[in-house]
Amino acid sequence: MSRWIDIAALDDIPARGARVVKTAQGCIAVFRTHDDRVFALDDACPHKNGTLSEGIVHGAAVTCPLHNWVINLETGMAEGPDEGQVATYQIRVENGRILLDASRLSARSAA
Amino acid sequence: MAEKLVIIGAGMASGRMLEELLERGADYDITLFGAEPRGNYNRIMLSPVLAGEKTYEEIVTHDADWYRDNNITCRFGETVVKIDRKAKQVVSAGGVTPYDKLVVATGSASFFIPVTGNDLPGVVGFRDLDDVEAMTAAARKPDGKAVIIGGGLLGLEAAAALKLQGMDVTVLHLMDHLMERQLDPAAGYLLQKELESRGINVICNAHTKAILGHDHVDAVLLEDGTIHPADLVVMAAGIRPETRLAVDSGLHVERGIVVDDSMHTSDPHIFALGECVEHDSVVYGLVAPLFDMAKVLARTLTGETAAFIPPAVATRLKVTGVELFSAGEFDEDDGREDIVFRDPARGIYKRLVLEDNRIVGIVMYGDTADATWFFGKLTMAEDIGPIRETLIFGPAYQGDGLADPLAAVAAMPAEAEICGCNGVCKGTIVEAIADGADDLGKVRAATKASASCGNCTGLVEQLLASTLGDDFEAPTEQPVCGCTDLTHDDLRRIIKARALKSIPAVMQEAGWKTSCGCHVCRPALNYYLIAEWPLEYRDDQQSRFVNERNHANIQKDGTYSVVPRMWGGITTPQELRAIADAAEKYNVPTVHVTGGQRIDLLGVKREDLPDIWADLNAAGLVSGHAYSKGLRTVKTCVGTDHCRFGTQDSTGLGIKLEKILWGSWTPHKVKLAVSGCPRNCAEATCKDVGVICVDSGYEVSAAGAAGMELKETEPLAKVATEQEAIDLTVAFIQLYRENARYLDRPYKWVARVGMDWVRAQVVEDTDNRAALCARFEVSQSVYRKDPWAEQATDEHKQNKWSPLADLTLEAAE
Numbered sequence: 008m009s010r011w012i013d014i015a016a017l018d019d020i021p022a023r024g025a026r027v028v029k030t031a032q033g034c035i036a037v038f039r040t041h042d043d044r045v046f047a048l049d050d051a052c053p054h055k056n057g058t059l060s061e062g063i064v065h066g067a068a069v070t071c072p073l074h075n076w077v078i079n080l081e082t083g084m085a086e087g088p089d090e091g092q093v094a095t096y097q098i099r100v101e102n103g104r105i106l107l108d109a110s111r112l113s114a115r116s117a118a
Numbered sequence: 119m120a121e122k123l124v125i126i127g128a129g130m131a132s133g134r135m136l137e138e139l140l141e142r143g144a145d146y147d148i149t150l151f152g153a154e155p156r157g158n159y160n161r162i163m164l165s166p167v168l169a170g171e172k173t174y175e176e177i178v179t180h181d182a183d184w185y186r187d188n189n190i191t192c193r194f195g196e197t198v199v200k201i202d203r204k205a206k207q208v209v210s211a212g213g214v215t216p217y218d219k220l221v222v223a224t225g226s227a228s229f230f231i232p233v234t235g236n237d238l239p240g241v242v243g244f245r246d247l248d249d250v251e252a253m254t255a256a257a258r259k260p261d262g263k264a265v266i267i268g269g270g271l272l273g274l275e276a277a278a279a280l281k282l283q284g285m286d287v288t289v290l291h292l293m294d295h296l297m298e299r300q301l302d303p304a305a306g307y308l309l310q311k312e313l314e315s316r317g318i319n320v321i322c323n324a325h326t327k328a329i330l331g332h333d334h335v336d337a338v339l340l341e342d343g344t345i346h347p348a349d350l351v352v353m354a355a356g357i358r359p360e361t362r363l364a365v366d367s368g369l370h371v372e373r374g375i376v377v378d379d380s381m382h383t384s385d386p387h388i389f390a391l392g393e394c395v396e397h398d399s400v401v402y403g404l405v406a407p408l409f410d411m412a413k414v415l416a417r418t419l420t421g422e423t424a425a426f427i428p429p430a431v432a433t434r435l436k437v438t439g440v441e442l443f444s445a446g447e448f449d450e451d452d453g454r455e456d457i458v459f460r461d462p463a464r465g466i467y468k469r470l471v472l473e474d475n476r477i478v479g480i481v482m483y484g485d486t487a488d489a490t491w492f493f494g495k496l497t498m499a500e501d502i503g504p505i506r507e508t509l510i511f512g513p514a515y516q517g518d519g520l521a522d523p524l525a526a527v528a529a530m531p532a533e534a535e536i537c538g539c540n541g542v543c544k545g546t547i548v549e550a551i552a553d554g555a556d557d558l559g560k561v562r563a564a565t566k567a568s569a570s571c572g573n574c575t576g577l578v579e580q581l582l583a584s585t586l587g588d589d590f591e592a593p594t595e596q597p598v599c600g601c602t603d604l605t606h607d608d609l610r611r612i613i614k615a616r617a618l619k620s621i622p623a624v625m626q627e628a629g630w631k632t633s634c635g636c637h638v639c640r641p642a643l644n645y646y647l648i649a650e651w652p653l654e655y656r657d658d659q660q661s662r663f664v665n666e667r668n669h670a671n672i673q674k675d676g677t678y679s680v681v682p683r684m685w686g687g688i689t690t691p692q693e694l695r696a697i698a699d700a701a702e703k704y705n706v707p708t709v710h711v712t713g714g715q716r717i718d719l720l721g722v723k724r725e726d727l728p729d730i731w732a733d734l735n736a737a738g739l740v741s742g743h744a745y746s747k748g749l750r751t752v753k754t755c756v757g758t759d760h761c762r763f764g765t766q767d768s769t770g771l772g773i774k775l776e777k778i779l780w781g782s783w784t785p786h787k788v789k790l791a792v793s794g795c796p797r798n799c800a801e802a803t804c805k806d807v808g809v810i811c812v813d814s815g816y817e818v819s820a821a822g823a824a825g826m827e828l829k830e831t832e833p834l835a836k837v838a839t840e841q842e843a844i845d846l847t848v849a850f851i852q853l854y855r856e857n858a859r860y861l862d863r864p865y866k867w868v869a870r871v872g873m874d875w876v877r878a879q880v881v882e883d884t885d886n887r888a889a890l891c892a893r894f895e896v897s898q899s900v901y902r903k904d905p906w907a908e909q910a911t912d913e914h915k916q917n918k919w920s921p922l923a924d925l926t927l928e929a930a931e
């Protein structure tokens with residue numbers, strides 16, 4: 008079951024940028040692309056836990072600030088020769104508001 | 119005794135002829151007269167020099183050593199005023215010089231259209247280095263306006279170059295379309311559109327009536343009454359063979375000095391070659407045929423028989439980013455057919471003119487990759503009947519698997535011409551490579567291929583690659599990243615020339631292949647735009663690496679380091695107390711004294727950054743920019759304040775420099791040091807700029823390094839006053855800001871442009887030094903400020919430093 012929580016306005020995140028949502032399990036990075044698509048991923052690079060929310064966002068990808076791995080925002084997979092994946096979260100944008108599916112959060116805390 | 123050979127004119131034709139003559143071991147006592155106060159250089163490359171893409175030094179073909187080594191008596195800066203054929207001597211300011219054999223190689227002169235005002239100061243031709251210097255000087259004035267009369271090869275190269283130099287440029291062209299002698303109307307139109315999109319104003323059917331002005335040109339008046347204001351007028355409406363000497367001495371002259379196949383004039387002791395001659399009723403204006411004449415004349419002078427056979431010539435426009443090629447005939451004519459290919463979306467146009475199934479004309483715009491292949495077929499008069507259907511698509515579509523450019527050059531016949539200017543065919547180059555010429559420079563030296571206009575450089579490199587295989591390392595400049603084919607230098611030029619003032623504008627105009635770039639190109643673009651348009655461009659935070667966006671260095675665990683500025687390494691008990699208090703208050707795990715004479719607080723949490731900055735600000739401490747591609751530190755020693763050896767106030771100068779330079783963005787980080795005496799305790803000689811104080815003044819040096827590479831600085835200049843030391847430093851850094859590639863430290867940049875060039879800009883040219891300082895100050899009016907103070911506001915805390923939402927409770931449910 009999806010449980011949608013209104014977390015912020017789209018405009019609270021700069022285009023080609025990100026901000027974080029704090030959760031009990033750690034931070035989720037919420038990205039906004041140049042064409043106003045929004046993605047949510049764990050804010051920890053599969054390489055060495057780099058803060059993905061501080062990376063440079065380009066197309067539907069982010070470059071990790073620590074060692075330049077490029078992470079695909081749609082899949083959470085590392086692109087190119089690097090291997091690894093970050094957990095992703097469902098996001099909806101409605102009427103300029105960003106909704107996050109919190110079911111995974113509770114599911115994980117329950118687990 | 120050797121015969122006396124006198125040559126009038128030290129230009130491209132006579133230069134080549136001398137090389138050929140010396141190679142044949144001819145025994146002459148040679149005297150070379152040149153009206154220009156310098157020896158032979160590659161005149162073709164004056165356009166890139168004017169555009170600032172090359173320096174004069176790079177285009178010199180024969181230097182003083184060459185003339186000396188070959189025992190040539192040089193009379194440069196000396197115009198020959200008379201040829202006395204009876205006495206067999208020439209007359210110049212230096213007296214009379216007898217000859218046994220005389221070569222006239224006087225070239226041509228710019229044609230000044232006969233209207234009133236054509237002799238006003240500010241009206242120049244485009245022929246020699248003096249013209250280029252006059253234009254460059256005019257371009258230095260802010261907001262200068264240039265009017266170019268003539269929309270042919272020369273005029274358009276001048277227009278593009280002057281636009282790059284920042285001038286407001288208008289081209290006045292008499293005919294319906296540009297370069298009408300080389301291009302058909304369709305290609306002329308595409309070219310016009312391209313130039314207009316670069317901000318060049320093009321007016322066709324423009325009949326100049328007069329050039330207006332009193333003691334200097336003010337404007338150009340057209341027949342239709344319109345007036346075009348001008349600070350500079352460039353006459354590029356044509357050239358006239360320079361035949362005055364020949365006419366006065368009674369030689370047979372028509373449009374040019376008439377020569378036979380062996381380059382004899384009507385006087386058996388006098389020869390002529392180059393643009394000043396007429397052969398078989400034709401006068402030439404491109405170097406390829408002149409170089410053929412040079413070979414012929416060298417043979418004639420060594421007693422061999424040789425005959426000049428006029429070659430087919432091709433034209434390319436040397437404007438960076440414009441692909442244009444034309445050769446042969448393209449007028450509509452009975453019995454001629456056209457094959458035309460157009461791709462309007464990509465601005466590509468190709469036209470082949472056929473006669474009896476042979477290519478007689480080629481016009482290409484937008485994509486000239488196949489030009490050499492077509493031109494080969496034109497010069498060989500090859501029957502293209504069998505491949506006519508697919509001919510226009512070039513070699514890639516001929517079903518012989520030649521889509522790969524390397525395979526295509528490998529498949530070329532040995533006699534295919536690679537270098538049009540120097541008539542060098544593939545076989546000659548391959549031979550040279552086999553004999554050990556394993557890079558571009560060596561192939562150039564051995565064969566002259568690509569040594570003139572340089573357009574075949576790519577082909578020569580492909581030949582090297584296909585001949586040497588894996589042993590060949592392409593020296594070509596790499597594109598910035600996968601999002602574009604442009605190099606860093608291309609980008610900087612385009613941003614300036616097309617007045618592009620935002621990242622989307624650059625990506626649109628330069629045809630980015632990705633939607634919004636990547637982490638490699640965006641920071642570079644952001645820097646180039648800041649450097650070019652400091653007052654207009656708005657810094658794009660999303661194109662900044664995290665450290666510059668957050669004004670702190672990210673650590674491996676996601677915390678940050680905070681380094682406040684300590685001007686010149688000087689601090690006070692009160693500042694130290696504030697740092698200590700902050701370290702305690704924010705639980706800073708590590709306090710380290712840096713190699714840059716200040717204190718680093720490592721391990722600060724992201725959300726604490728605005729607060730720790732506010733605390734430090736309150737004690738008067740500001741950001742040390744330990745994270746930026748900008749000014750880092752200015753190390754100093756204690757100098758005259760305390761040290762028994764100090765000669766000048768090194769600490770004071772260091773602080774002054776740091777206060778002037780802080781906050782500025784640069785291509786890479788910049789570090790300075792000032793030492794009070796040659797003992798050099800501040801280690802000034804391994805910095806980006808280092809100053810060493812001595813009794814009589816300041817020794818300023820630059821381009822050192824002590825990171826991944828170790829390099830001593832090179833001297834810039836020694837100056838007497840502190841102000842000069844400051845100006846020199848600021849001018850050097852501004853020159854670096856305006857010219858270097860993103861992420862090149864000064865030492866890498868200087869290695870490319872040469873310290874001599876840098877010195878010419880900031881040491882010798884004092885006007886330029888002042889202009890650079892002024893431009894730096896304009897930029898600093900925006901950027902000389904503390905980013906910490908800006909970022910520590912409530913608004914920023916809300917929008918940037920706090921989380922978007924806090925779901926800790928939510929998740930715990």
Ligand code: SRM
Nearest residue numbers: 671679710711712713714716744750823824825826827863
């Ligand atoms: C803090 C400091 C070490 C220290 O504790 O002493 C330091 C720390 C770092 N240096 Fe450095 N460098 C420090 C002085 C130096 C010096 C010595 C100097 O400045 O006198 C050098 C050699 C001189 C030079 O720059 O040529 C130096 C050459 C480098 C280089 C190599 C640069 C090069 O062009 O070869 C890098 C890598 C880079 O910049 O790309 C680098 C990069 C770094 C980074 C920024 C690595 C990074 O990207 O995270 C380190 C950041 C640590 C942090 O979070 O604060 N650091 N680094 C010094 C800070 C000086 C300051 O007060 O600002």
Ligand SMILES: Cc1cc2nc3c(=O)[nH]c(=O)nc-3n(C[C@H](O)[C@H](O)[C@H](O)COP(=O)(O)OP(=O)(O)OC[C@H]3O[C@@H](n4cnc5c(N)ncnc54)[C@H](O)[C@@H]3O)c2cc1C
Nearest residue numbers: 127129130131152153161162197198224225392393404405
């Ligand atoms: C800006 C520019 C771009 C060009 N681009 C191209 C190109 O891309 N491709 C191409 O093929 N060609 C190009 N050309 C044309 C090419 O440069 C000329 O064809 C070539 O230089 C002609 O050689 P020359 O030796 O006949 O004359 P020049 O090179 O002009 O040399 C003649 C020399 O004689 C000197 N002289 C004249 N009279 C006297 C006298 N009485 N006493 C002493 N010295 C005298 C002159 O000062 C001059 O230095 C270009 C020319 C210019 C100006």
Ligand code: SF4
Nearest residue numbers: 710712713718825826
């Ligand atoms: S030397 Fe290497 S490890 Fe040490 S601070 Fe500099 S970059 Fe970091």
Ligand code: FES
Nearest residue numbers: 052055057071074
């Ligand atoms: S931690 Fe992200 S690339 Fe290394």
